[in-house]
Amino acid sequence: MGLTAEVANYITSAKFEDFTPNAVFAARHGIIDCVACALAGANEDLTKILVGFAQDTGSGNSGSTLIGQNMKASAPMAALVNGAMGHALDYDDIARPFKGHPSVVCLPPALAVGEQVEASGRDVMAAYMIGFEVGCAINTGMGVDYADDLGWHPTAPVGTLTAAAAAARLLGLNEQQTAMALSLAASNACGLRENFGTMTKPFHAGNSSRGGVTAAMLVKRGYQAATTGLEGRFGFMHAFSGGRGEDVNKPLEHLGKRLFLEQPGVTIKKYPCCGSTHNPLDAYFALRKDKKIDHRDVESVDVLVDFDPPRSLIHADPHNALEGKFSIQYTIAAALVDDKVGLGQFEGDQQVMRPEIRALMPKINMRRNPGYEGKPSWVEAYNEVRITLKDGTVLAQGQNRNFEGPVVGVTPQGMDMKFRDCASKALPAAKVNEALEILHNLETQPSIAPLMSAVSGR
Amino acid sequence: MGLTAEVANYITSAKFEDFTPNAVFAARHGIIDCVACALAGANEDLTKILVGFAQDTGSGNSGSTLIGQNMKASAPMAALVNGAMGHALDYDDIARPFKGHPSVVCLPPALAVGEQVEASGRDVMAAYMIGFEVGCAINTGMGVDYADDLGWHPTAPVGTLTAAAAAARLLGLNEQQTAMALSLAASNACGLRENFGTMTKPFHAGNSSRGGVTAAMLVKRGYQAATTGLEGRFGFMHAFSGGRGEDVNKPLEHLGKRLFLEQPGVTIKKYPCCGSTHNPLDAYFALRKDKKIDHRDVESVDVLVDFDPPRSLIHADPHNALEGKFSIQYTIAAALVDDKVGLGQFEGDQQVMRPEIRALMPKINMRRNPGYEGKPSWVEAYNEVRITLKDGTVLAQGQNRNFEGPVVGVTPQGMDMKFRDCASKALPAAKVNEALEILHNLETQPSIAPLMSAVSGR
Numbered sequence: 001m002g003l004t005a006e007v008a009n010y011i012t013s014a015k016f017e018d019f020t021p022n023a024v025f026a027a028r029h030g031i032i033d034c035v036a037c038a039l040a041g042a043n044e045d046l047t048k049i050l051v052g053f054a055q056d057t058g059s060g061n062s063g064s065t066l067i068g069q070n071m072k073a074s075a076p077m078a079a080l081v082n083g084a085m086g087h088a089l090d091y092d093d094i095a096r097p098f099k100g101h102p103s104v105v106c107l108p109p110a111l112a113v114g115e116q117v118e119a120s121g122r123d124v125m126a127a128y129m130i131g132f133e134v135g136c137a138i139n140t141g142m143g144v145d146y147a148d149d150l151g152w153h154p155t156a157p158v159g160t161l162t163a164a165a166a167a168a169r170l171l172g173l174n175e176q177q178t179a180m181a182l183s184l185a186a187s188n189a190c191g192l193r194e195n196f197g198t199m200t201k202p203f204h205a206g207n208s209s210r211g212g213v214t215a216a217m218l219v220k221r222g223y224q225a226a227t228t229g230l231e232g233r234f235g236f237m238h239a240f241s242g243g244r245g246e247d248v249n250k251p252l253e254h255l256g257k258r259l260f261l262e263q264p265g266v267t268i269k270k271y272p273c274c275g276s277t278h279n280p281l282d283a284y285f286a287l288r289k290d291k292k293i294d295h296r297d298v299e300s301v302d303v304l305v306d307f308d309p310p311r312s313l314i315h316a317d318p319h320n321a322l323e324g325k326f327s328i329q330y331t332i333a334a335a336l337v338d339d340k341v342g343l344g345q346f347e348g349d350q351q352v353m354r355p356e357i358r359a360l361m362p363k364i365n366m367r368r369n370p371g372y373e374g375k376p377s378w379v380e381a382y383n384e385v386r387i388t389l390k391d392g393t394v395l396a397q398g399q400n401r402n403f404e405g406p407v408v409g410v411t412p413q414g415m416d417m418k419f420r421d422c423a424s425k426a427l428p429a430a431k432v433n434e435a436l437e438i439l440h441n442l443e444t445q446p447s448i449a450p451l452m453s454a455v456s457g458r
Numbered sequence: 459m460g461l462t463a464e465v466a467n468y469i470t471s472a473k474f475e476d477f478t479p480n481a482v483f484a485a486r487h488g489i490i491d492c493v494a495c496a497l498a499g500a501n502e503d504l505t506k507i508l509v510g511f512a513q514d515t516g517s518g519n520s521g522s523t524l525i526g527q528n529m530k531a532s533a534p535m536a537a538l539v540n541g542a543m544g545h546a547l548d549y550d551d552i553a554r555p556f557k558g559h560p561s562v563v564c565l566p567p568a569l570a571v572g573e574q575v576e577a578s579g580r581d582v583m584a585a586y587m588i589g590f591e592v593g594c595a596i597n598t599g600m601g602v603d604y605a606d607d608l609g610w611h612p613t614a615p616v617g618t619l620t621a622a623a624a625a626a627r628l629l630g631l632n633e634q635q636t637a638m639a640l641s642l643a644a645s646n647a648c649g650l651r652e653n654f655g656t657m658t659k660p661f662h663a664g665n666s667s668r669g670g671v672t673a674a675m676l677v678k679r680g681y682q683a684a685t686t687g688l689e690g691r692f693g694f695m696h697a698f699s700g701g702r703g704e705d706v707n708k709p710l711e712h713l714g715k716r717l718f719l720e721q722p723g724v725t726i727k728k729y730p731c732c733g734s735t736h737n738p739l740d741a742y743f744a745l746r747k748d749k750k751i752d753h754r755d756v757e758s759v760d761v762l763v764d765f766d767p768p769r770s771l772i773h774a775d776p777h778n779a780l781e782g783k784f785s786i787q788y789t790i791a792a793a794l795v796d797d798k799v800g801l802g803q804f805e806g807d808q809q810v811m812r813p814e815i816r817a818l819m820p821k822i823n824m825r826r827n828p829g830y831e832g833k834p835s836w837v838e839a840y841n842e843v844r845i846t847l848k849d850g851t852v853l854a855q856g857q858n859r860n861f862e863g864p865v866v867g868v869t870p871q872g873m874d875m876k877f878r879d880c881a882s883k884a885l886p887a888a889k890v891n892e893a894l895e896i897l898h899n900l901e902t903q904p905s906i907a908p909l910m911s912a913v914s915g916r
Contacts, residue, residue, distance in 0.1 A: 045680070046681065046682075049676060049679045049680050049681045050676075050681075052679055053672075053675060053676060053679060056532070057517060057520065057532035057533070057534060057535065057675075058516050058517040058520045058531065058532045058535075059515060059516040059517065059532075062514075062515065062516045073516065074514070074515035074516045074517075075515070076515060077515065077516075145701065149701055150692075150696065150697045150700065150701055151690075151691065151692030151693060151696050151697040152697060153645075156645075183652065183653060183656075183658065184653070184658050184661065186648075186650055186652070186653075187611075187614075187648055187649050187650045187652075187653050187658050187661065187662060187665075188648055188661075188665055189648050190644075190645055190646055190647050190648050191645050192644055192645045192687065192690075192692055192693055192694060192697055193692035194641065194644070194645075194684050194686060194687050194690035194691070194692040194693035194694075195641060195642070195644075195645050195683050195684045195687065196692075197684075198641075198682050198683050198684055199681050199682045199683065200641065200642050200645055200681075200682070200683040200684065203642065203645065203646075203676075203681070203683075204645060207645075207646055214511075217511060217515075218507060218508070218511055218661075221507045221510055221511060222503070222507050223504065223507045223508075223657050223658075223661070224504075224656050224657045224658070224780075225653050225656050225657065225658040225661075226652050226653045226655075226656055226658065228652060229650065229652050229653065232609075232652035233609065233652070233768075233772075234608075234609030234650060234651035234652040234654075234772065235609060235650055235652035236650060236652075238608065238609050239608045239609040239610060239650055239700075242608070242697075242700030242701055242702070243603065243607055243608055243700055244700070310691075314691075314692070322682075
């Protein structure tokens with residue numbers, strides 16, 4: 001049996017009980033975080049445009065809820081809008097083996113299809129967890145250039161397969177149909193890093209969710225595709241790896257044998273900006289604990305990172321909030337000036353244009369840890385911030401990436417706080433509480449309809 | 459100005475008058491052929507599934523006609539369905555510099571958007587021609603592995619940009635918006651050759667048409683993307699070339715300076731199967747002119763082709779009609795047994811399972827012209843068929859690819875015959891005549907509404 005068929009076998013046969021309490025704990029965090037981020041992104045400009053597009057292209061009044069919009073649409077359209085909304089602020093979770101953002105390509109498809117088929121909370125969670133494991137497993141077999149050199153937004157191409165896995169599971173596709181849905185999704189995947197720092201980065205998450213749902217729905221209706229879309233000579237892994245270093249045997253070394261959700265689990269973001277800024281920001285705030293730093297005293301800042309710049313942080317001179325999210329210069333400058341990096345630092349394009357920010361940005365240099373240039377990303381897991389003050393003082397702080405699972409970056413209390421903070425941007429307080437209560441008990445819900453009603457914005 | 463901006467400048471500023479009579483002649487053939495193929499594909503299983511999907515995902519009753527379906531839908535959905543329908547039989551036109559099928563990614567987006575904005579026939583033709591030129595020009599800059607090694611279905615990724623170009627033009631996007639639409643479309647492109655011989659190959663054409671229309675519509679509403687999506691370090695040309703040999707300067711050597719529509723123009727297919735089978739089939743039928751060949755006398759057939767097999771012809775042992783379209787073994791066997799390769803040879807999966815066909819297929823070997831192994835495709839333009847009979851006789855016939863433009867493969871009378879043959883599968887005779895009459899005079903039509911009415915199937 002080939003890889004696509006084996007993956008399809010896993011998707012159709014995995015059970016909720018296969019997931020350990022730690023894995024379910026991680027999944028719950030990923031799901032709560034994803035809904036939180038979607039609600040926080042519900043009023044963003046890009047969301048409004050997509051909602052208008054959904055209305056005008058005739059998808060209104062189907063059965064899948066658009067989060068925070070008082071509106072339903074077809075499942076593919078809901079997956080598109082909710083996925084983009086969940087990624088709008090770049091505040092959503094990360095999984096290291098996924099090399100990107102798992103929940104925005106696992107949950108929106110699971111919710112959109114789950115609502116159509118009247119699934120239980122447990123079934124939706126299972127689809128989410130299965131999508132998560134499939135995405136991580138496939139990623140282990142992708143060549144290094146998939147995430148590094150070629151320019152793919154790693155969340156997106158594999159994310160389309162992830163979304164197809166979740167949707168196929170909930171639609172009850174059999175093994176062969178699931179293999180076809182994966183192959184069809186493989187032909188409907190994309191996302192280029194050149195669009196980072198624009199509305200199109202969040203579009204990638206939504207479009208991957210949409211593409212996976214579309215693939216599964218079409219196959220459910222009898223549409224046919226290859227059953228070798230992943231491993232084939234002209235399939236996904238070869239094409240998206242640029243023909244360099246893909247290993248079609250690797251995914252099955254992991255899938256169903258270890259749980260990525262358990263180790264390394266999910267990382268919940270503390271800062272609403274590109275994940276590649278997080279270690280440097282952690283290093284900065286660790287430094288800051290011991291000593292107040294006045295940004296006017298700063299002569300220069302060196303940021304050592306564990307990838308060859310620019311990779312994701314492609315905006316050294318950002319001119320608007322979205323570009324600022326993909327700028328080590330802006331995020332470190334904001335930390336220096338504002339002493340925090342939260343939603344407020346990205347509200348309005350004028351934030352990145354403040355004179356004190358613009359004075360600092362040219363002083364901030366990003367480079368790779370010496371000796372690692374040209375090597376794959378994610379190998380060092382060590383970042384460092386070195387601040388040289390005008391009086392010659394050097395303040396330096398290293399930061400290792402935290403590999404402990406299953407949930408990194410947030411405490412349970414912190415998760416609830418983040419949810420309330422984000423959700424309050426789109427929901428009244430009573431609905432915030434109702435949604436959070438349901439999310440904490442998702443696996444016991446006979447239907448996800450009450451959850452969708454609570455987050456619908458009605 | 460970067461490539462994306464330059465291409466956007468061309469899209470917004472090119473005029474109908476920039477196209478020579480020969481180019482318009484080629485465009486007319488491409489357009490007539492595309493409508494013909496869509497009508498011939500209107501009742502295919504894959505079309506029915508997509509129409510049902512369009513109905514169920516709530517896109518009914520918007521303003522763009524689904525060809526032959528008595529139904530309208532949103533512009534992206536109409537582009538999806540019409541594009542897939544036009545490619546369903548793999549009978550639609552080819553353009554060599556496009557390395558694939560131009561019209562199914564130029565015309566469906568132009569018709570879908572054109573109908574929404576109540577465009578004239580002249581405007582729709584201009585959008586089609588501009589999309590054609592943009593697609594061919596970008597293709598000249600793609601590395602060799604884009605079309606050869608990596609497994610992309612060449613029609614599809616560049617086709618998404620082509621569709622965006624046509625849609626952006628008709629929506630009246632300005633230069634910056636058009637650059638953004640191209641960049642957004644670049645993040646929404648795919649199509650893998652692994653799915654050749656399944657319903658998913660035609661899906662690629664429809665999905666590219668849909669993706670381009672979606673990109674242009676979103677930008678029209680204010681959605682933002684990079685303006686460097688083609689040439690950027692992490693953009694389309696690098697990613698889809700696998701980082702191997704892309705040349706971001708090449709497209710502008712051609713765009714607006716020479717007309718691909720004029721030379722080498724469009725190639726109209728004589729056989730409803732993969733373009734890579736056409737030269738061998740031409741060779742066979744040339745051979746057959748001089749001597750009747752009884753398939754029971756055949757010992758072996760060697761087919762020399764100008765690409766490293768299997769590339770597009772990935773089904774040496776096809777088991778259904780769609781796989782048969784991507785099989786040199788089946789198409790040559792059908793030519794030997796039936797003395798023709800027409801729509802009938804692909805009607806029903808049992809055609810490829812006939813005993814006399816299955817007896818022949820293992821005797822048919824495809825290999826590359828000796829000495830060219832490992833070189834880029836499309837360099838030799840020489841194919842050969844060598845038939846060894848059981849009595850030892852060898853019959854051999856070479857075939858050069860015809861590079862003469864602007865229209866190859868059909869006479870004007872032949873074009874009308876193909877149209878009538880194809881269109882009669884979905885339209886009554888009066889509508890066939892009406893549609894053909896309009897198509898022959900498309901540039902003088904004040905509106906495309908009468909054309910869409912004629913081909914709607916009502």
